[in-house]
Amino acid sequence: MIELDNITKVYKAGRTEILALRGINCLIKKGEMVAITGPSGSGKSTLMNIIGCLDKPTSGEYRLDGIEVSTLNDNKLAEIRNKKIGFVFQSFNLLSRTTALANVEVPLIYGGSGSRRQRASQALESVGLAHRAKHRPSELAGGEQQRVAIARALVNNPSLILADEPTGNLDTQTSKEIMLLFKQLNQQGITIVLVTHEPYIAAYTQRTIKIRDGQIEALG
């Protein structure tokens, strides 16, 4: 599913070069549920962005579902993100002035077929929020907002869900519920990669990849 081959990433900050990733080799199989952990500044966010096709590696190869994506242009990457990847963020990133249902529809605007409304409703139902479809994000509790975001990630039937600190803004009880939802989705066959530094969250996954100083410390 995800094949990372000697991935490096160099940032230029003025004259100095920052080596964010120093040769990452890693394989995540289809249907796995994996946590990526590491201290801040370890490069886990950079890795996350590369896996999510939001950023390109400086060198190395990255195959997603067998497609070499490290050489694709911006438009192709946008298509890959739309079709294959669902994103879940720490701060939900919902559009505040539209309803839950309209939020879930957003990825379908940029790709996807069939009745948008219907597919969005189904996605909302699968996260147990069908009754909140007409509510705006500000009218929903944090856990509910994250569920809407998860529905949005699911709506285009992605093969991979990438979650960046998905429980970072939630209390423990709600975090547990969200993690159970992820687990349930994983059991339906979706590959899930989540970034976290909470050990108890990482405990929900099958293995934990530890990153330190831009290198993999442990593959779990």
Add this chain to the structure above:
Amino acid sequence: MKIWDCFATALRTLLSHKLRSILTMLGILIGVAAVISMVSLVRAEQTMVKESFESLGANLIMVTPGASSARGGIGGVLSSESTLTLEDAEAIASNAPSVLMVAPVTQTSTQIVAGRENVGCITLGVAPNYQYVRNFEPEQGIFITEQDYKGRARVVVLGDQLAETLFGQMSPVGQSVRINGRQFKVTGVLKAKGEAFGFEDQSAMIPLTTALATLSSGRTSSVEHTIQAISIQAKSKETVNAAQWEISQILRQRHHIRPEEEDDFTVINMGEVSRIADQMYGIGELIMGAIAGISLLVGGIGIMNIMLVSVTERTREIGLRKAVGAKRRDISTQFLTESAVLSFCGGAMGVVLGWFLLKIACAVVANMGFPFSAVLSGDVVALAVGVSIFVGLISGIYPAVRAARLNPIEALRHE
């Protein structure tokens, strides 16, 4: 991303910031309203003046006494000079080959009385052909006839407004009036003329011969009869200028004016005046349009400003949209559509406001006594709305490109 999605998203966004959207539209709205109402008003006035000139008569040349430099306005003003005579008119009629008809006119300030009504008016002494030279049509009765003219008949033809002042709704034909104490029989009422030269609507007309005998006795010398104006119709449009030249030559000769001396009369070619007026209104229209165009420009800058603010405000939204698969083109289209919709709505409301302003202006002018009707011309509306959409697109380009170029990772981190 389909066009319909763009419109739906744009409308939803604009509706969710109602006050801001309206304030932003205001610039374009006022600009379009200004363009539309100003240009339409100038056009209406132009049409009105043109019609007035046309109603004066075809290929008309007017001769009045006194040098052009000493004159006040065109017609309606009683000239105090007495350099023009009936004999001048007769000389023009027989010696100027480009001239078709010559109608000498006397003007006298008179008191006219009918029943209890007593009004001051200008009484014109005219020949029967005055009707054709000046394009008059009797609304009731008949104009002054050859017989009236030859027989110095005590008959009068009233201007439309004068008739109404004297007789109200009653038909004046057959009634008698007293002009400066002498009794006249009303034989006709003239149709109302244009507004710009409408003094004739308030005048009375009697045979020139009668006028010379009864009204202007004090000013008549034993040899020649002083008159106040000569209306002349040239044979055709092409001969108007030639006729003008011939008239000047004849009068200079008759008045013994030496080559270095100024004319003691004024010859006005109404076609020329009409053309100049037309040109001036054309220029006026252009200037009005340009001034109003500047407010459209200001409106455009307002839209650009707000769109830039909107891009900054919605950085996270842009990041999110990009993350879930929006391409650069999708983002730029979204913002362009938004600014185009914004300015189009402004433009559309501007058309309505412009129309409203125009109606108010017409009502105000009509209230002041000038029946005046202006219509929105389709081309002005199309131009104004087209320009407003164009302005919206142009001012949307820079913000849209900025939005499209945002890096999704940084955009998502934006606070």
